[in-house]
Amino acid sequence: MTALTQLSQAIHDAPRWHQADQFQNPADIQIVPLTGEALGAEVYGLDAKKAQAGETIYRLKQALAEHLILIFKQQSLDDLQYLAFASYFGSIFRPSADTPVLATQKETGTPPDVVPVSNAVGQGDYTGHGELTPHADHQWTPLPSFGSLLYAIELPQDGGQTSWYNTIKAYDALDDATKQHIDQLQLITYNPFVRIAQNKVQDPSAGYGVFPRYRFKDQPIVGDAYAHPLVRVHPESGRKALWLSTHNEVELVNYDDQAGSELIAQLREHLLKPEFRYEHQWSTGDIVFWDNQVTLHSRRPFPSEQRRLLKRISLAGGRPF
Template sequence: MTALTQLSQAIHDAPRWHQAEQFQDGSEIRIEPQHDQALGAVVYGLDARKAQSGETIYRLKQALAEHLILIFKQQTLDDLQYLAFASYFGSIFRPGADIPVLASQDETGTPPDVVPVSNAVGKGDYTGHGELAAHADHQWTPLPSFGSLLYAIELPQDGGQTSWFNTIRAYEALDDATKQHLDQLQLITYNPFVRAKSNKGTNGYGSTPLYRFKDQPIVGHAYPHPLVRTHPESGRKGLWLNERSEVELVNYDDQAGSELIASLREHLLKPEFRYEHQWQQGDVVFWDNQVTLHSRRPFPAEQRRLLKRISLAGGRPF
């Protein structure tokens, strides 16, 4: 018999509905919005190892579209259980082998289904211990991921907090004339992993231009997406722009484009659009990647931090 992929094995091994002790009663699950924060809701009582009803998954999908991040507390999962739970919400993100992303493997050109996000040698030393600028995952790809889940396994004593930014609120705070102007624009976000390879071993960010002028070489493929993205379920609009990647407005004056992007980036990072998560072991945070950004505070290199990320496939932004 042909060996199963990791995802196929996860679903094969998932709890069966007829096993009553593994089918979770939805009345045990509470979703509490963070009304004092820019986004987010905390989910209590859900055991991601158990089979979930259609009503529960529908509730969670509605809550994600409304609150943009869901925080599941006190989870204890192996990789197959984690994958089985994530697959309730969509297909696993798998970019083409010609589009490098975090954790792309040398043999296949694609990342594993479960990506270790860690500074722990031997467990996926992909992101180190430094600060990570606010970004949306896979924004430079033709079909960026719809969302990601991040599971906290080992945490440092100091630092390492993750912040999320509500790009819907950021868009809605703009004046009407600015909104109308931005609604007509397309943005290219260039792949930082291609830039990092071209810089021969540098980390990419420090030497990456924030805006590509037309007299500068193009590094990697260009995939134009709307600068203002419409959420496919709620219809709300958000700014589709990150803090530091090399970008370019399509058919726009270089200097004016550079200034506009700089002002929008400053606007996006205002405290009123931000929620900072203080991680606890066993947290799983599930965020809508289409209308949020996320960043990370630095932490001491000698302190271990291990989280595991699963990203879900998305469609072409519109």
């Protein structure tokens, strides 16, 4: 079954509004902001297997734009049910075959609709067990994803927590002179999967190899380059956010190398301040839905002998502006 027919099957099999036992009553749903956190809200009373009313999806979309991540507790879904729920919020992210991303398949050149994020052999060992530094997904593509849902199925006893960073608050906290200076700058984020492939060709035993944080003009370009705003505007709320991952290779367009490297380092240090961060302690059955346009996320390491299996669905986005 291809990725396309899997999504079609999910929507074909989805519960219908006229089936009373499969319909979610909107009055049962509560959205509660996380107290004292930089971002996030928990959603209570929602069963993601059920058909959802238009007013529910509208409320959830509005809440996502406001709180940036939504946490659905105690869910129990198969892949088709998970896809059907995710498709309420947008189209599935499918990059072009010449732009590799996490879980790109050799046969199709694109990732599956449901990506196993796991260290378990046979379940998609795409991210291992080590630390993942703060990043926005698909930032190096011409049309980065708008958001993702991550569903916890099996968790380690130690570590593996995921943090999200509110890049709107990070931008708002900058002084006016810095905002004015960076508002019109363009940033290229280079594709880390192209760099990984190159490093493996040069030394198959080197793992991911060396990743530069900033590309100077005398260094070779690895992969295609798509310039996006350093300061991104949220398409629904109109709020501005820093559109910058903390460790990926980047370059400011038409900017002095040394000054650009220093500016990016300063902004990255700023993004990591604890007042912009929320760390999620996973429970089995959690689904976290985040706005990829105005957040970063990271993961703590966990022991390699402990299994961790989550499943991610990413949703298509538009060109950043």
